[in-house]
Amino acid sequence: MDIYILGGGAFGTAIGNQLAENLNNNVVLFVRNESQSKEVNNLHTNKRYFPNKKLSKRLKATTNRKALTEADIIFLAIPSKKIVDIISNLKFFISKDVLIVNLSKGILKEGLTIIDYLKKELSTNNVIAMKGPTFSSELINGAHSIFTIGYKTREQYNRIEKIISETNIHVDYTTDIIGVELLSVLKNIYAILIGITDAQYNSPNTRFMILTKSFSEIRILLKELGGREDSLFLSCGYGDVGITSLNDLSRNRTLGLLIGKGFYKIGNKKNKVVLEGLKTIKLINNLLSEEVKNRLPLFSKLASFFENKEAFFEIHFDSLINKKMKTVLTYGTFDLLHYGHLEILRRAKELGDRLVVGISTDEFNQVKGKNCQISYEKRKEFLEAVEYVDLVIPESEWEQKVQDVKNNEVDVFVMGDDWKGKFDYLTEYCDVVYLPRTLGISTTKLKSILDK
Numbered sequence: 205m206d207i208y209i210l211g212g213g214a215f216g217t218a219i220g221n222q223l224a225e226n227l228n229n230n231v232v233l234f235v236r237n238e239s240q241s242k243e244v245n246n247l248h249t250n251k252r253y254f255p256n257k258k259l260s261k262r263l264k265a266t267t268n269r270k271a272l273t274e275a276d277i278i279f280l281a282i283p284s285k286k287i288v289d290i291i292s293n294l295k296f297f298i299s300k301d302v303l304i305v306n307l308s309k310g311i312l313k314e315g316l317t318i319i320d321y322l323k324k325e326l327s328t329n330n331v332i333a334m335k336g337p338t339f340s341s342e343l344i345n346g347a348h349s350i351f352t353i354g355y356k357t358r359e360q361y362n363r364i365e366k367i368i369s370e371t372n373i374h375v376d377y378t379t380d381i382i383g384v385e386l387l388s389v390l391k392n393i394y395a396i397l398i399g400i401t402d403a404q405y406n407s408p409n410t411r412f413m414i415l416t417k418s419f420s421e422i423r424i425l426l427k428e429l430g431g432r433e434d435s436l437f438l439s440c441g442y443g444d445v446g447i448t449s450l451n452d453l454s455r456n457r458t459l460g461l462l463i464g465k466g467f468y469k470i471g472n473k474k475n476k477v478v479l480e481g482l483k484t485i486k487l488i489n490n491l492l493s494e495e496v497k498n499r500l501p502l503f504s505k506l507a508s509f510f511e512n513k514e515a516f517f518e519i520h521f522d523s524l525i526n527k528k529m530k531t532v533l534t535y536g537t538f539d540l541l542h543y544g545h546l547e548i549l550r551r552a553k554e555l556g557d558r559l560v561v562g563i564s565t566d567e568f569n570q571v572k573g574k575n576c577q578i579s580y581e582k583r584k585e586f587l588e589a590v591e592y593v594d595l596v597i598p599e600s601e602w603e604q605k606v607q608d609v610k611n612n613e614v615d616v617f618v619m620g621d622d623w624k625g626k627f628d629y630l631t632e633y634c635d636v637v638y639l640p641r642t643l644g645i646s647t648t649k650l651k652s653i654l655d656k
């Protein structure tokens with residue numbers, strides 16, 4: 205298999221050297237500097253990145269763009285901010301059949317993933333992600349290391365499986381390519397935060413408190429930005445967040461340590477080190493609504509620190525961490541449960557941590573003149589099976605709401621906006637929110653379809 209690696213820096217060299225262990229792989233680093241190419245080919249070293257390392261004699265290098273036309277697989281091991289320039293310069297030498305593997309841990313302007321950019325720019329779907337808890341300095345020394353492959357077709361996965369045999373590279377895999385891309389970006393952001401925390405507190409208790417909260421925020425971000433929650437359990441998730449946040453080999457964590465100790469000046473244009481996390485905070489922040497940001501106190505604090513060029517990063521534990529548990533209350537009949545119901549329950553739950561749902565009893569429905577298809581007991585069972593719902597209580601009369609709010613220590617009362625204004629009297633006891641209804645679906649509509 206002919207493998208070309210764009211980038212002969214630390215990571216490109218490390219992974220190339222390891223892939224060269226497999227005698228069926230012809231591995232070539234594509235570099236921009238002729239003297240570096242000669243050094244790799246003749247002296248089998250790349251001293252700028254690994255001063256003490258002799259590389260495999262089987263690892264080659266080139267500066268010749270035409271050579272890329274021979275590739276079966278091309279790996280991208282270049283900083284994300286350079287990708288657009290480099291690919292637009294090389295795209296005429298990259299054939300449609302080649303498998304492109306993105307190793308770079310960043311996103312592009314307007315939140316475009318590198319994968320989506322490559323697909324569009326190279327007019328191909330043959331693009332996959334490969335990210336893991338893998339420091340170059342470890343990989344170059346042959347440490348057993350794992351990556352998550354974010355792929356779409358079996359053929360793509362097979363090709364990777366083939367080239368990693370006989371090496372110390374291992375893989376887990378998912379079809380959630382976007383999740384793999386996002387996690388590789390988010391882990392850098394939170395590694396900066398853990399670095400700051402360690403510099404300021406040097407306390408395992410505090411570190412793991414912030415790390416636990418970081419995982420909760422990463423989970424929210426992953427879901428909001430289109431990834432799958434279960435990808436967090438792969439090596440690109442817990443693995444990469446862990447290695448980058450907790451190890452001083454990480455550049456992002458080191459940046460956090462410098463900020464925490466007061467050494468880092470925001471806006472330092474002279475920096476040559478690849479700091480993917482720094483660039484991505486703003487890009488991710490621009491993608492989020494205010495409602496989502498409110499659920500991400502750690503991320504929001506970091507974003508405002510960089511945006512406002514604050515002099516000192518301070519963790520206000522009371523506001524950042526000791527967020528009081530919020531209870532949300534809503535009411536309904538929930539007859540013939542449908543996706544409009546699920547939508548309102550999901551959005552209600554997002555306003556707090558615990559969702560209580562009052563459902564009208566069969567007797568109360570009679571008072572209201574409502575004809576229900578499903579009994580109270582069955583409707584209760586349905587609702588209890590919904591993951592957003594924590595408690596179901598009976599609603600037997602109109603007047604019970606104030607008492608329910610008090611009994612359940614409710615912070616937010618939520619109803620669909622068809623009730624707008626009707627429950628404003630509850631603002632004396634809690635916040636009152638009217639959520640827009642989901643268009644195109646209602647129980648009335650379902651009943652009329654069933655009647656026909």
Ligand SMILES: NC(=O)C1=CN([C@@H]2O[C@H](COP(=O)(O)OP(=O)(O)OC[C@H]3O[C@@H](n4cnc5c(N)ncnc54)[C@H](OP(=O)(O)O)[C@@H]3O)[C@@H](O)[C@H]2O)C=CC1
Pocket residue numbers: 211212213214215216236237253281282283284286289290306307308309310334335336337338339340351478480
């Ligand atoms: N998938 C994974 O598990 C991992 C991925 N990474 C990612 O890999 C990427 C590269 O990181 P790393 O190797 O550590 O960084 P390095 O700084 O060590 O290397 C960067 C490479 O990119 C090249 N480069 C930079 N600018 C240009 C340009 N304008 N034109 C052509 N080449 C350029 C450099 O060339 P030159 O030497 O000539 O300056 C160098 O070869 C990052 O996105 C990083 O996040 C890192 C670790 C693990």
Ligand SMILES: O=C(CO)COP(=O)(O)O
Pocket residue numbers: 309336337338339392395444447448453454455456457478480
């Ligand atoms: O991605 C990495 C380890 O998996 C390297 O992290 P840094 O870029 O923070 O050094």
